[in-house]
Amino acid sequence: MTRRQPFTAGPGGADGDEQGGSPPCLAAQIAPDYFDPLAVDAGQARDVARWRKARREELLAHRARLGVAERQAIAAAIARGLDEVLAAHFPDIRGKVVAGYWPIRSEPDLRPWLARLHDRGALLALPEVERRASPLVFRPWRPGALMRRGHWNIPVPDTADRLVPDLVLAPLVGWDGAGYRLGYGGGYFDRTLAACQPLAIGTGLQAARLATIYPQPHDIRLAAIVTEAGLQYPPR
Numbered sequence: 001m002t003r004r005q006p007f008t009a010g011p012g013g014a015d016g017d018e019q020g021g022s023p024p025c026l027a028a029q030i031a032p033d034y035f036d037p038l039a040v041d042a043g044q045a046r047d048v049a050r051w052r053k054a055r056r057e058e059l060l061a062h063r064a065r066l067g068v069a070e071r072q073a074i075a076a077a078i079a080r081g082l083d084e085v086l087a088a089h090f091p092d093i094r095g096k097v098v099a100g101y102w103p104i105r106s107e108p109d110l111r112p113w114l115a116r117l118h119d120r121g122a123l124l125a126l127p128e129v130e131r132r133a134s135p136l137v138f139r140p141w142r143p144g145a146l147m148r149r150g151h152w153n154i155p156v157p158d159t160a161d162r163l164v165p166d167l168v169l170a171p172l173v174g175w176d177g178a179g180y181r182l183g184y185g186g187g188y189f190d191r192t193l194a195a196c197q198p199l200a201i202g203t204g205l206q207a208a209r210l211a212t213i214y215p216q217p218h219d220i221r222l223a224a225i226v227t228e229a230g231l232q233y234p235p236r
Contacts, residue, residue: 048214052182059174059182059208063106071106077228078203079113082169085201085224085235090167094121099138099165099198102126102155107171108203108228115143125163127192128156135192138163165198170222172204179221179233180213193220201226202233 066074090096098117103109118124125138129151139157150156170189174182181202183189193200200220206227213219225233 045216048216051214052185055210056173056182056185059205060105062207063173063205066106071108074205074228075108075110075112077230078108078226079110081226081228081230082110082113082201082203084231085226086167089199089235093117095123096167097123097125097138097163097165099125099127099163099168100141101169101171103171104152104154108205110169110203111143118142123163125165126155126157127188129188133187133191135195136188138165164196167199167201168193168196170200170202172202172208172225174208174210174213175202175204175222175225175232176210176212177233178212178215179223179225180215180219181222181225182208182210182213187218190218190220193222194218199223199235201235203227206232 086093098114100110100114101107103111114124124141126141127136128139130137139159140161140163141157146158147155148158170181170193171183172181173184179202181189189200200222202222202225204225204227206229208227209232215221222233224231224235
């Protein structure tokens with residue numbers, strides 16, 4: 001039996017009943033040639049992959065050098081930008097499913113912002129890698145909920161229930177002005193956005209902007225991008 005470990009989301013709340021599950025995202029909606037290496041020029045794909053790997057390492061190293069107070073200030077500023085986006089798209093957040101993320105590798109910690117949405121009646125969710133090379137699934141979460149360790153030891157809600165998000169926060173390692181995201185390289189968010197098509201908002205550092213990420217056929221453009229400097233890619 002797997003030993004469950006409690007994790008605290010920080011901004012408060014207590015354990016309680018979880019919301020009921022919803023049907024999972026439909027991976028069958030993804031095109032058959034999704035992530036097919038034959039769909040793009042192999043040489044170009046290798047060049048882009050090498051370039052992205054180098055930029056990813058640079059950007060992660062820069063982010064890791066930020067101090068705690070600076071990270072907290074960045075997260076608070078991003079939260080203010082997200083509030084503006086939500087006011088335009090979801091003036092009444094009650095009953096809407098908002099999928100956040102558990103911060104890793106010095107990502108902006110938006111759990112306090114998620115907790116405030118929970119207090120306003122939003123349903124919260126966190127992503128989980130249920131199967132490799134497949135879309136993420138989203139487990140219902142609330143501050144103080146019991147957690148277990150998932151893929152890469154990232155905490156995930158200790159429930160088998162699923163929700164389909166209305167809005168997904170996509171953490172950015174890098175980004176460009178055309179709305180494309182540089183992630184960690186696993187392709188999970190791109191697969192997920194192709195399958196579920198929620199309102200996807202990228203969140204990350206202003207310093208992580210790139211002239212381009214050289215988007216490939218499998219890259220999914222985000223609906224909006226918010227950094228500590230505000231809205232950088234307006235909602236489409």
